[in-house]
Amino acid sequence: MFKSIRIRAAVTIVLCLAALVYLAPSLTSDLPDTWKKYLPTDRIHLGLDLQGGMHLVLEVETAKAVESTLDRTANDLKENLMENRVRFKIHERTQDRNVTFEFPDAASRDAFDKILHNQYPDLEAASSEMVEGKGLVSLKIKDKRAAEIKKMAVEQSLETIRNRVDQFGISEPEIIPQGTDRIIVQLPGVKDPARAKNLIGRTAMLEFKLVDEDHSLEEALKGNVPEGSAVAYESRMDRDSGRRSEIPLLLKSRTLMTGDALESAKVQIGDRFGQPHVSLKFNAQGSKDFDRITAENVKKRLAIILDGVIHSAPVIQERISGGQAQITGSFTMEEATDLAIVLRAGALPAPVDILEERTVGPSLGQDSIDKGTWASIISGILVILFMIFYYRMSGIVADVALVMNMLLLFGVMVAFKATLTLPGIAGIALTIGMAVDANVLINERIREELRLGKTPRAAIEAGYTKAFLTIFDSNVTTLVAALFLFGFGTGPVKGFAVTLTIGIVVSMFTAIFVTRIFFDHFIWNRKIERISI
């Protein structure tokens, strides 16, 4: 490469200094202010397995988002048909999740087709047939539109979860999409995993519905649910026993308002029992709607439902026009806080499933750091001693390269914001073993050439030239394996691949380029006659 020893030494020193600059913030937190202003301050990024934290893989049930869009659109269509005096009947939803309309005659069928075609571009007929003179049309969302809805559901979920996590106050969370419908959430150092999980995973679908007081609840519980109503349960906690009980209520199915109408939500402490509740503030449209709804339904009960569970169903005493409401219930302070967070951040467009969870406590992480560090140091020292023992001076040269290798490896990791994991530490230890391999190859070659009777200078020249190709080919093949490991791996395993890859690349530099400087220096400048190898 470069002929001049000085230039080569300068390149090496500059690289090492750069690595030190990147590493300094990880080694000490006591850096001068001028440093913080102009130089990198990132510390080495530790994986969740080392610093503790939670890793979640969520799946957005995108099919549900499509389904609810279909429901909403079909409802709208239903009302539209009624307004236009088209005669029809709606069938119970079948297994294929489509909505089926039944028409008694051709005229209403034609009217329906016209409305569908002109006003509902997202809907199309999945199947239509004539049975005994009646037209049956089953509707679905167009595939293209469904794909859009699914994509949006994931994007919106991502955004909502990000909001919730931000408000929960976790530093450096990572929320990234994976594949088509999955979301990876990484929360380093989370203290209460169960609470965090509950906060992230709940749909937080807020609905307001009227309690159906015209029909009998007992009849409904026996199975005779009147059309347009459904049974839901209120969850109540007895303040003395702490036991939760479920109270059934018959609700009208029509949703009057949803969480979309909210502007903000916050926790307040009630004055009588010191009980926390969540106070809601509606946005402009929401205030208007709420005003109208309460005015129309004075003395009736309005149920506040969250994710299908009734939180409370107070009687509307009078018209409420201030755009404010409260969710009371038997909350703990924590529950109320979390509820306010999820209401502020908004509902998820579709439910999410937790497919995978990995939580590591901070003490275990620290244990792993300690053990990994010690193992690396011990093995490093052993390898260093072994090399000196075996190759004398040339061994020391290889060892210098090895130490530089470690320095650069960590420097590169900080610079590229790579994550260090426990298997990653194993990868580093392994790199130590493999890094000396290049020098073993070179040194063995030099020995061979010396045995052939070459001068030290010629032996070194030949040794490096011949060993280079071997080192290159063998390391590239190892890199191929490491890259697949990287592509496949998640979390800790990925960390292993990262350190192995960086280690291999850096070791090619230190083992070939750096050690050669020393050899050339001794041969050219010191003119030594014998190589200690």
Add this chain to the structure above:
Amino acid sequence: MEIIKADTHFDFVRMMKPNLIMSLAVIIIGIASLIWHGGPNYGIDFAGGTLIQIKFQNETHTDKIRAAFKSLGFEDSIIQDYGPKEVIVRTAESGTDAKGLTSRVEEGLSAAFGKGAYEVRRIEIVGPKVGKDLTRKAILAIIFSWIGILIYVGVRFEFRYALGGIIALIHDVLVAITFLSLFNKEFDLNIVAALLTIIGYSINDTIVIFDRIRENVRKNIRQSLVEVINASVNQTLSRTILTVLTVLIVLIVLFIFGGPVIHDLTFTLLVGTITGCYSSIFIASPIVLLFEKIKPSGLKRKK
């Protein structure tokens, strides 16, 4: 200092046949062991399930822990000692209610042992869907790494070298799986990482020998391939042994001091490093020789 004298003349080619038979025997034992154990012992990463690592303040008998988990509804939990006062509990249960599982465990433990008497240090829940996904990805990663290496070696050397290298790699993975199965170790993501590392290490070793064969073939055009292979393996022998030694030093230290989390990972790497070195000498080269017999290369060489 020298461990291996410079001028060795081992007849490696002659030792290849008995070694091939030995390798086959080991792999057959491995297959038998897999059948005996009813397939690989998949960890929760692949089979789905729950793993909970708990550290207790005081010595706690596993029976008591088992009873506590039984009352939680985990009927078939496996409890393993994991260091002093520390256990790992595994159950097959996972996906149905991942949201509530953690709190259920917490409630059950504090009811049985009292709050503060224990610390849940790690919880891993993998749903069956993810498990299937990870299994597929793991197998693909290993196979694609083989293909990638096959292509690279095929381009840089000759196709028969590539085949020799790949068969040696498949051999290494199979032997590693054999030992994992014999010791009834669990297959998890770390093990897959270890297997891929073995692949990377073993091919590295093989390439060094191939490289020497390539060089010697060009240098001594009239030598038979058997002689060339023998000479090449002998010439690289001291490097092969040295490198294995340094890697083994590191791995043994990791195995002893690295802690339980990477114990199985280093175990697999230990097995793999030794087999990787062995296969480079005794598996990869004879395959090249075998292909030479089936279809001699263009260069005229005396037999």
